[in-house]
Amino acid sequence: MIKVGIIGVGTVGTSVAQILKDNADVISARAGCEIVVKRGVVKNLAKDRGLDIVITDDIDDVLNDPEIDIVVELMGGVEEPFEVVKKALKGGKAVVTANKALLAYHRYELAELAKDIAFEYEASVAGGIPIINALRDGLSANHIESIMGIMNGTCNYMMTKMTNEGVAYDDILKESQELGYAEADPSFDVGGYDAAHKLLILASIAYGIDAKPEDILIEGIENVSQDDIGFAKEFGYAIKLLGIAKKDKNEVELRVHACLISQDEMIAKIDGVMNGISVVGDKVGETLYYGAGAGGDATASAVVANIIDIARSGKSTPMLGFDKPMEGKLTLKAPENIRSKYYLRINVSDKTGVLARITKLFEDNNISIETMLQRPASSDSANLLFSTHIALERDIQTMMKEIEALDFVNSAPVMIRIV
Amino acid sequence: MIKVGIIGVGTVGTSVAQILKDNADVISARAGCEIVVKRGVVKNLAKDRGLDIVITDDIDDVLNDPEIDIVVELMGGVEEPFEVVKKALKGGKAVVTANKALLAYHRYELAELAKDIAFEYEASVAGGIPIINALRDGLSANHIESIMGIMNGTCNYMMTKMTNEGVAYDDILKESQELGYAEADPSFDVGGYDAAHKLLILASIAYGIDAKPEDILIEGIENVSQDDIGFAKEFGYAIKLLGIAKKDKNEVELRVHACLISQDEMIAKIDGVMNGISVVGDKVGETLYYGAGAGGDATASAVVANIIDIARSGKSTPMLGFDKPMEGKLTLKAPENIRSKYYLRINVSDKTGVLARITKLFEDNNISIETMLQRPASSDSANLLFSTHIALERDIQTMMKEIEALDFVNSAPVMIRIV
Numbered sequence: 080m081i082k083v084g085i086i087g088v089g090t091v092g093t094s095v096a097q098i099l100k101d102n103a104d105v106i107s108a109r110a111g112c113e114i115v116v117k118r119g120v121v122k123n124l125a126k127d128r129g130l131d132i133v134i135t136d137d138i139d140d141v142l143n144d145p146e147i148d149i150v151v152e153l154m155g156g157v158e159e160p161f162e163v164v165k166k167a168l169k170g171g172k173a174v175v176t177a178n179k180a181l182l183a184y185h186r187y188e189l190a191e192l193a194k195d196i197a198f199e200y201e202a203s204v205a206g207g208i209p210i211i212n213a214l215r216d217g218l219s220a221n222h223i224e225s226i227m228g229i230m231n232g233t234c235n236y237m238m239t240k241m242t243n244e245g246v247a248y249d250d251i252l253k254e255s256q257e258l259g260y261a262e263a264d265p266s267f268d269v270g271g272y273d274a275a276h277k278l279l280i281l282a283s284i285a286y287g288i289d290a291k292p293e294d295i296l297i298e299g300i301e302n303v304s305q306d307d308i309g310f311a312k313e314f315g316y317a318i319k320l321l322g323i324a325k326k327d328k329n330e331v332e333l334r335v336h337a338c339l340i341s342q343d344e345m346i347a348k349i350d351g352v353m354n355g356i357s358v359v360g361d362k363v364g365e366t367l368y369y370g371a372g373a374g375g376d377a378t379a380s381a382v383v384a385n386i387i388d389i390a391r392s393g394k395s396t397p398m399l400g401f402d403k404p405m406e407g408k409l410t411l412k413a414p415e416n417i418r419s420k421y422y423l424r425i426n427v428s429d430k431t432g433v434l435a436r437i438t439k440l441f442e443d444n445n446i447s448i449e450t451m452l453q454r455p456a457s458s459d460s461a462n463l464l465f466s467t468h469i470a471l472e473r474d475i476q477t478m479m480k481e482i483e484a485l486d487f488v489n490s491a492p493v494m495i496r497i498v
Numbered sequence: 499m500i501k502v503g504i505i506g507v508g509t510v511g512t513s514v515a516q517i518l519k520d521n522a523d524v525i526s527a528r529a530g531c532e533i534v535v536k537r538g539v540v541k542n543l544a545k546d547r548g549l550d551i552v553i554t555d556d557i558d559d560v561l562n563d564p565e566i567d568i569v570v571e572l573m574g575g576v577e578e579p580f581e582v583v584k585k586a587l588k589g590g591k592a593v594v595t596a597n598k599a600l601l602a603y604h605r606y607e608l609a610e611l612a613k614d615i616a617f618e619y620e621a622s623v624a625g626g627i628p629i630i631n632a633l634r635d636g637l638s639a640n641h642i643e644s645i646m647g648i649m650n651g652t653c654n655y656m657m658t659k660m661t662n663e664g665v666a667y668d669d670i671l672k673e674s675q676e677l678g679y680a681e682a683d684p685s686f687d688v689g690g691y692d693a694a695h696k697l698l699i700l701a702s703i704a705y706g707i708d709a710k711p712e713d714i715l716i717e718g719i720e721n722v723s724q725d726d727i728g729f730a731k732e733f734g735y736a737i738k739l740l741g742i743a744k745k746d747k748n749e750v751e752l753r754v755h756a757c758l759i760s761q762d763e764m765i766a767k768i769d770g771v772m773n774g775i776s777v778v779g780d781k782v783g784e785t786l787y788y789g790a791g792a793g794g795d796a797t798a799s800a801v802v803a804n805i806i807d808i809a810r811s812g813k814s815t816p817m818l819g820f821d822k823p824m825e826g827k828l829t830l831k832a833p834e835n836i837r838s839k840y841y842l843r844i845n846v847s848d849k850t851g852v853l854a855r856i857t858k859l860f861e862d863n864n865i866s867i868e869t870m871l872q873r874p875a876s877s878d879s880a881n882l883l884f885s886t887h888i889a890l891e892r893d894i895q896t897m898m899k900e901i902e903a904l905d906f907v908n909s910a911p912v913m914i915r916i917v
Contacts, residue, residue, distance in 0.1 A: 110638075207782035208785055212631055216806075219525070363799035365790075367788035368788075369784075376782070
C-alpha cells in the first residue's frame, strides 16, 4: 500500500482525493497496489470539503510521518512550497506537484535534489494533457525543433469569443471573470506569465535550457482588438496566445505572445478553454497534444497518474529528461535577436503624405513590407495595416518607437507576430 | 553502454540504426548511457543499406549473443516473430517491436512472459505518436470511456482527397498505390484490418480486454462513394475510417468502420496521411493525440524512445498497463448489439410507391428516421438518403437485407455509421 499526503486541499487537492477513491479499482489494478490518502493539510480546519480524509493544519504532520511515501504539493506560491518539497525530498519522500511557478524558478535545484527519488509534475503544464510524459519519454529519440502551444485556456477562450462572436476585449474579460476562467486580477493569465511558466518547463525537457521568466519575451493579449481580429479573419489567420520554443542552430528562442497563425494549422483549430501543444521533432515530424488545460478533475488526473507511476516503479526517468548535460549546450537567444514576420496596425490622422512618411521608416529600418491595407477608422482617421517579411525584433521595436513619435499617429501602433 | 540487435533491417530498421547514430548526442544525454547497434539481421546479405552496422542473416546471432541487451523485432508477420521474441524474452533480453499483427494475436501471452522484463511496442500504434505512453501512463488515473481514432493514414489520405478534390474511389486508390501509401493488395489498409490491430492493442491497455481481430466488427472504406461524401459535406459531416472502443456499463464495444463525423470534432479536422486518436477519460475529459502514423523515421522515433526508456529504467510499467486483472472484468459486446445512428443510401428505380415500401421496412424493424432526402441518380433512378436515430446494429442488418431483396432496389444499400 502506498500512502499519500496532500498539502493544499483546494479544488485540485479535493479532486485528487476524490479520484483516488472513485477510481480505486482501476488505479490499484494499474499500480499493482492500493493507494490511499493518509492526510491532507489545509489552512482552515473548519471548512467542510465533503471528503473523509484526515485533515491537519500542520505541514510537518505530513513531512514527518514515516508512513507517508508520496507528498503531493498543491499549496501554490514559489518560495514556501520550495522549502516544503526540499524537506520532503531530503526526508526520502517522493513528490508530485502541479505548481508551475515553483518549477519556473527552481526546477534545476529540484532536479539536483531529486536525482535518486521521484519528483513528478505532469499537471504543471497543460493540466490533464500528458505533455511532460510525451516530451520526456515519447519523443526522447528526437532533437526537438520547436514547441508551439496554446498553454493558457483563459486567453484562448477570450480570443475564441472575440473571433466567433465579435465581443470586445473588455466585455469578454468581464465574462471570463464571472465564469471563473479569469482571476479578479487577470494579469497573470492575459499578460502571458502563466503560459511563460509552462513554456520554461517544456524548454528544459526539450533543450536542457535554464531560463527564468524574466529572461524571455513575454507579452499578453491586452492590446488585441476587434480591428486586428477582423484583419486576421479576412486574411485566413486566427489570433492565439502561444508559447513558442524554437531551436536555431545553437540557440533557443523562448517567447510568449499573441500570434497570427494560419487557420489551416491544427493549433489554430483549437477553440475555447482547451489547450493544445504542437511539438516538432527532427525525426517524428509534427505531433500535437490536445485537451483540458485546467479544472480540478483534469489537473488531478495528471497528479494521480504521477502517483501511479511512482507506485509502479519509483524513480524511472530523470526529472527534466536529461540524465547528464548535453555536450555543446544550447543557449538562450536574446529576445531582440528573434526573427519573425510581423503584423502592424497604425492608427493615423487622415492627411496627405502619411503613408510615404511611414513606409520610409520601414525602409530605414530594413523591414520589407509583404502586404499593406488602408481602412477608414473614423471620419478623420484611418488604420494602416501592414504585414512584413521576416524581420529582426530589434528593428521592429526601433521602428515602432519612431512611428509612435510621429505627430499624425494617434496611438501606439499594435504589433502582432505572425507564425 | 546498451547494445541493441535489430531483426529486420528494412525501412524502419534502417531508420532506427540511423537515428541512434544521428541523434547519439541527445540520446546518450537522455538515456544516461551510450546506445549502439551491435548487429542487424537481414534476409539478403548482398543488399547495401548504406549503414555501417554488422549484418547477419542468422537470427540466432542476435538471440544467442550475451552482449545484446535489447532485441528490436521488425521482421513482420505473426507466428515467426512470436517464436523469435519468446526466445529473446526467455533469454533475458528486453524486446522492442513495431509489429501490430503480432500484438493483435499474442499480446496476452507476451505480457505473461514479460512480467519481469521489458517488452515495449510504442511504434505498433499510430507510428510516431506516443499514444501507448499517453494511455498507459498519462491517463492511468481514469476509467477510459472511449477511444476514437484515425489509425490508418492510407484510408485518411484517400478520404481527404475524395472530399477535398472530388476524386473517385478507384482513382485515389490507384494514386495511393503509386505514392507508396497503399500496397499492391490494398485490402489490409482499406478493409480496416490494420486499424483493427491497433484498436485491439489500445483496448487492452484501456480496458484489459482480450479480443482477436475475428471477434470484432471490421469494415473498410471500399463502399464509400462521391454520393456519400457529397451528402456528408452538405450536412456538416466528414467521412473518416475510425477505430472505436467504447465502454457501456460492463461491456466494451470494439469496431472499425467508415464514419460520418461532425466537421466540428477535432478528429474530423485531421486530414491527409496523418493519424489522430481521441481518448475520453472519466476525469480528464477528452484528450487528443496527433501526428505521423507511418513512415520510417516517425515509426523509428517511437522504437528508439522505447529503447531509451529501457536503458533508463529497465522494466518500469506492466506491458499492457494492468499489473493485476480488474475485478468484475469488462467483456466484449457482441457486434450485433452495438447501437449507433446510421446513414443509408439506397439506389432505387424511379417508380411510384417505392418510398412507402422502404419506409415501411424502417417501421417494421423499429428504426426511427431522423432525416430523409431523395436525389435523382440517373434519368430513371434515384438515391434515397436516410439518417436514423439511435438504432440497433442487428435491426439495421436485417433491414438492409430486406431492402436489397426488393425488386426496385438496384444495388446493395450503402450504410455508414454516424458518430
